[in-house]
Amino acid sequence: MSRTEEFEGLRPLLFAIAYRILGSVTEAEDAVQETWLRYEGAPEEPRSVKAFLSSVVTRISIDVLRSARVRREEYVGPWFPEPLLSDPYDDPERSAELADSLSMAALLLLERLTPPERAVFVLREVFGFGFPEIASAVGRSEAACRQLAVRARRHMDAGRPRFEADRRERDELAGRFFDAFREGDVDGLRELLAADVRMVADGGGKAPQIARDIVGSDNVTRVLAAFVAPFVAIGIVVEPHEVNGQPGAIFRDRDGKVLTVLVLDVLDGQVQTIRTVINPDKLGHVGPVADAWAIAREANRLRRPRPDRRP
Template sequence: MTRAEEFEQLRPLLFSIAYRILGSVSEAEDAVQESWLRYEASPTQPASTKAFLSAVVTRISIDVLRSARVRREEYVGPWFPEPVLTDPYQDPARSAELADSLSMAALLLERLSPLERAVFVLREVFAFDFPEIASAVGRSEAACRQLAVRARRHMDAGRPRFEADRKEREELAERFFGAFREGDVDGLRELLAVDVHMVGDGGGKAPQLAKPIFGHEKVARVLAATFPLLARIGVVVELHEVNGQPGAVFRDRDGKVINTWTLDILDGQIQTIRTVSNPDKLGHMGPVADAWALKREANQARRSTD
C-alpha cells in the first residue's frame, strides 16, 4: 500500500481528531492536509502510520487552537463550533467518526486547555493508550494521566445527569419543528423547558439575536412569529442531525445556507436552542445566503402586512 493510500484510509480519523480539538471544519481540514505534507516529506516510514499521523495532527491542532483562542477573545458575541451534519446518509465515513460523542464534546471541550482537550479526545473518544497519548502531545505518561483526570473532572461538571436516547430526541425535534412551522405557541411552549434559552452565533457578520432570549413563554412567542415571515420569503427548513444533536438547516429559495439550529434536549424538553449564522462557519456546507439581504426582504414583507 502506498503512503497516499494509507493516508486516505486514515483521513476520517485524522479529521475527527482535529475537528474535536479545534471545533472548526476548515481548520481541521487544514490540519489534516498539513499532516499529509509532513508525512509525505518524512524520509523514513514510521512503524505505525496511524500513531505517527495521529501524533502529527494532534500537535498541529494544539498549536492552531492556542492561536485561535486569542482570536476568540475578540469574537463578537457567543462562539459555537462550526456545524457539521452528522446524518448517516450525508457522509457515512465522517458521520461514523463524529456522531458518537460529538454532541457533548462540541461545547464542553471549550472548558479545557488545549493540552487537556487533546488528551481527553485521544483517550476518551478514540481509546488511545497513555504511551500513545504521551507521544502525540509530547508529555510524559504521568503528566498525561493527570491531564486526563483534570479534563474528565471539567467535563463531568458540565454534563447533564440524564440524556434522552436518540429516538426520543428525534421525535421531540420533529414535534418542535412542526409546531414552529405552524406558529403553534401552545405546542411550542409544551416542548420548551421553563428556563429554555435561545442564543445565536453570528460573529458580527450576519443578523443574530441582539441578546439571548430566556423563558419558554418569550421563546415560544418569538418562534411562532418568526416562521410566517421566513415562509413568505421562501425559506425552507430541513431537519438534520447537527454535531450529533437534532437540529435543522435553514436555506433560502435558491437552496443557499442561511443558518443552522441545534437543540439541547434533556428530560423530554428542549433546554437550549443554538443557532449559527456566521457565514465563515457555513461555507463548508455549500453556497451561503446573503443573510442581511434576507433580513431586509423579511422586514419589507412585515411592513407590507402591518
C-alpha cells in the first residue's frame, strides 16, 4: 500500500482527533494537511503509521490551539466551535464516546482544559489510545499523561451536562420545534422550551447579534417571536440537519445561502439550550454564506409597524 493510500485510510481518524482538540473544521483540516506533508517528507516508513500520524496531528493541533487561545480571549461575544454536520470517523466499539465528545456542550467544556489536558483527554477517553502512544504524542512521560488524564476527566465530569434523551424522542421533539418555526407557531415553540432554557448566539462581531445570552422561556419566546414571522415572510428556509451529533438545522436564505446553523440541547422532553452560529467565518464549510446584515435589515422592515395611511 502506498503512503497516499495509508494516509487517506487514516484521514477520517486524524480529522476527528484534530477537530475535537481544536473545535474548528478549518483548523482541523489544515492540521491534517500539515500532517500529510510531514509524513510525505519522512525519510523512513514508521513502524506504526497510525501511531505516527496520530502523534503528528496531535502535536500540530496542540500548537495551533495555544495560538488560538489568544484569539479566543479577544473574541467578540460568546465563542462556539465551528458546526460539524457529520463526523467522518466511525468506530462501532467507541460510538458512545465519539458521539458524547462531539456535542457543542462537550466541546465547550473542553475549552476549560489546558491544551495538553485536552489532547490527553481526547486521545484517551474518546479514542482509547494507550498511555505509551499518548506520551509520545504530547511529549510527556506516561506518568505525567496519567495525571493529565485524571485532571481532565475531573473537570469534564464536574461540568458535563447529560443529554441522554432517547434519540427517537429527541429527534421527534426537534422536528416539532422546527415545524413550529416554519409555520410561525410561537405558542408551539413555547410549549417545547424548558422553564430555564438558554438561547445564545455566536456572531463574533461579524453578524447581527440575535441573542447574546437569553435565559427563561418567556424571554426566549419573545426573541423567537421577533424573528419567526419576518423570517417566514422573507423566505428563510429551515433545513433540519444533525449538527455535532445533536438535532439542529441550517437556516438558508431564499437563494440557498447559509444564514445560520442552530443546535438544540434536549433533555426530559424539553429544549434546554438553543445555540446559533451566525459568524460567517464559521459557516463557509457548510456552503455559500448569506449576507446576514441584509437579511436583518429586511426582517426589521417587516417588523416595523407601518403608519396608517389616510386619504
